[in-house]
Structure formats: C-alpha cells, structure tokens
Amino acid sequence: MDTQALAAFIEVADSASFTRAAERLHLSQPAISKRLKALEEQIGHRLFDRVGRSVLLTDAGAALLPYARRALQTVEDGRRALSQLSGQVSGRLSIGTSHHIGLHRLPPVLKRYVHQFPDVDLDLHFMDSEDACEAVLAGRLEMGIVTLPLQPLIHLDSGVVWPDPLAVVTAPTHPLAGQRRVRLEDLARHPAVLPDEDTYTHRIIRAELQARGVAPRVRLATNYLETLKMLAAIGLGWSVLPESMIDDSLCRLNVQGFKPHRDLGWVRHTGRAVSGPARVLLELLSETH
Template sequence: MIRFMDTQALAAFLEVADAASFTRAAERLHLSQPAISKRLKSLEDEIGQRLFDRVGRSVLLTDAGHSLLPYARRALQTVEDGRRALSQLSAKVSGRLSIGTSHHIGLHRLPPMLKRFVLEFPDVDLDLHFMDSEDACEAVLAGKLELGIVTLPLQPLPNLESRIVWPDPLAVIVAPSHPLAQRKRVKLEDLAKHPAVLPDEDTYTHRIIRAELEARGVEPRVRLATNYLETLKMLAAIGLGWSVLPESMIDDSVVRVPVSGFAPHRDLGWVRHTGRAVSGPARALMGLLSP
C-alpha cells in the first residue's frame, strides 16, 4: 500500500519521464544524477514497482510508470495550487515564483520590470528559466511554471490565459552591402529571390512570418534557421541573407528594407494556466506588467 509520496521524488519522476534522460532531468532540477536516482529508487520502493527501463542510453517508462504519470502531475499541481492559495492569505508578498521567458524578452524587455520587482518584493524567490516561447507555454500548461513571459501564441490555447504587454512590430532587414539595402521600396516577389535567414519553423515568430508570406503566394529561400534573434541579426549583418526582426533591434549594423504590403507583427506578453490559483508573487508581477 502507498502510504506517502515525497513530492521531490514525484518531481524527479516527472522530469525524467519528460526528458527521457537522467542527465537532462538532473540539469533541470539542479541536482546530481545520483540524487535523481536516489529519489526515484525511494519512489519505486514506496510503490513496489519499477518505473523506468534503462535500455542502453534510452530511458523508457514501464507500464507502471505510464500509469503513475497523470496522477503524479495532478498531485504536484494540487500541492502547488495549495501553496499559491496560502500565499494569498498574507498581505506580505513572498514565496517562490517560477517564470519561463525567451532570450529576446529576457534581454530586451524584462530587465527594467524585474529590477523593479526584486526591489519591491525582496522576499520572493524568483526562479527564472530561459527557453523558447513555445516550450514556456507548454511548461505553464504542465504546471512546471506559473507564468510564461513570451511571444504569444497565434491562436488561443485551451486553459491558457494570455495578456498582451508589448506590441512588437517586425521589419525586414539586410546587411548594408545587400543589393536591396539602398532601395526605397521593394516588392515581396523581389525579396523572395534572395536567400533568407529566419527563425526556426517551430517558433511562433516563424509561423507569423510564414503566414504573411503564404497569404501573398511567396515562398522564401531559407538558407539558415535559428531560434535566437540576436544570431539572426548577426547572420543578416554579415550578408548571409535577409531576415525579419523586431523593429526595436534595428541599429547601424543592418538596414531596414521597406517591403510593399508586408508588415508582420507579433505580440509579447504573459500567459498563465486558467485552472490554477494565482500566487501573490505572480499577481504582483502581472500587475507590474500591465500596460
């Protein structure tokens, strides 16, 4: 009979299951691999079942592991909801706040807000994770993060509340030496004749750009793709191709190209799970982020 399950052991179980790797799970939890293994051994002893099969370098859930998975997620989410609800009973804003954000937002948008937040709420333990916006949204839905500060999804996701904080217009940019750099106006068809360096196709930003192009019957010649906008800016600046970046990133290293009928736009903001209690720290940060 299962008498008690350590939430730390359940957290280790979920991380290994999601990552399919003891190494990656240890990194995410900031633990050593032996510590992860010890927690899992304790959980397996408690339930009397093996949870993972180790086949070479692969880590696979057993039937018992598959059966436990949804209950483990629900248990940890319930515990976290309880902590958040209790944090609201006190006028003092304290406790842990787990946030996921993209590198771009973390570098270019969040610093002033976070500086103000840590000064106003010094008793909050801020747990900040840098990741792709898509992964942050998934982590919020899975209960691993309370807030995501991200490029917002193109379409609403079930159980995910979102709020726009920063409208983020995008622009086509090229190197100063690019053949299109000195043109006052460029047709989209002419732009498509040149190679492009764009965000990875799995990102919201790529989907926004692709939707704008496809609506006009244009297929870009993508030479390179990466998730990091700073890297795209560098690649465009050295002449590898045109790219699309937030207007806020444009400086003397690149040239903005006015393209007729092409004005992509994305929104940046926060997301949270609609079915979970909002902690005091999350409410405070959401208040600071309100436009």
C-alpha cells in the same frame, strides 16, 4: 508520497534522462536515483527501464505518471492559494521566458520587482516561447513571458504587454538595400535567414508571406534573434527582426504590402490558482504599456 520523489519521477519521465532531470532540479544524479528508488519501494513497482542510454517508462511508470502530475499540481495550487492569505508577498515564482525578452524587455520590470518584493525567490528559466507555454500548461511553470501564439491556446490565459512590430532587414551592401520600395517577388528571389519554423515568430512571418503567395528561400534558420541580426548584417541573407533591434549594422527595407507584427506578453494556466508573487508581477507588467 514524497512530493520531491514525485517531482524527480516526472522530470526523468519528461526528459528521458537522469542527467537532464538532475540539471533541471539542481540535484546530483545519485540524489535523483535515490528518490526514485524510494518511490519504487513505496509503490512496489519498477518505474523505468534502462535500454542502452535510453530511459523508458515501464507500464507501472506510465500508469503512475498522470496521477503524479495531478498530485504535484494540486500541492502547487494549494501553495499558491495560501500565499494569497498573507499580506506579505513571498515564496517561489517560476517563470519561463525567451532570451530576447529576457535581454531586451524584462530587465527593468524585474529590477523593480526584486526591489519591491525581496522575499520572492524568482525561479527564471530561459527557453523558446513555445516550450514556455507547454511548461505552463504542464504545470512546471506558473507563468510564461513570451511571444504570444497566433491563436490562443486552450487552458492558457494571456495578456499583451509589448506590441512588437517587425521589419525586413538586410546588410547595407545587399542588392536590395537603398531601394525606395521593394516588391515581395524581388525579396523572394534572395536567400533569407529566419527564425526556426517551429517558433511562433516564424509562423507569423510565413503566414503573412503565404497570404500574398510568396514562399521565402530560407538559407538558414535559428531560434536566436541576436544570431539572425548578425547573419543579416554580414550579408548572409535578408531577415525579419523586431524594429527595436535595428541599428547602423542593418538596412531596413520598405517592402510593399508586408508589415508583420507580433505581440509579447504573459501566459498562465486558467485552471490554476494565482500566487501572490505572480499577482504582483502581473500588476507590474500591466504598468509597462
């Protein structure tokens, strides 16, 4: 079977949309439809039903999907293994990373990388850390550079690159700003703006608070730390942000017994071959400690 057709089939199945699949594969929607039509003719079964605006797998599509995933993963593993045979580091490296890491941590590493290995085609995707881990598990990405989960995920190897201590912050005009010490009970009486509850960072913060019997009053949640910084700075609520983001627009609170911490680092699938481009990136990341 044509691996490009299988890739189109998997993307449409995962996104339930021809349009989103075309965007992810950097193709036109007619090109996606053409590849799927060729695949359907080859196997003799219709793979999708269109119901209104929804795209649903047929029984044949659902049966084919796990085999298509394994076939593409096997081909990708072969490509990665072959890339190790040559002394020259080249080929494609697909990475998922969060906006925060991509803006604040990765640029110096990637600058060195593209200078030292110009023959590597970096395929960089910005997404939530949780989605990047899922994409690595599914074989859509080779690596994630992410906020590491509280508990290790099955089939994911990981390594800490940047310890990332967090701090409670408010606007300088907040009622708690300027106090020498703040109790958690006092903090809980004021509204908070925090990372979305589905994020690893939110889970880290909430676990720390729950261990001390405190439940935050969340006024607003978003995945973007830069947005949270702005919301806290204008006085919408207190927040928890990386210490590295604190500047004159924020006031750091000294909260008794509350020192949340997260780790930023890499993840990769334990059952997949490591390509040459991924190997040298892991070496560069290990040097950034």
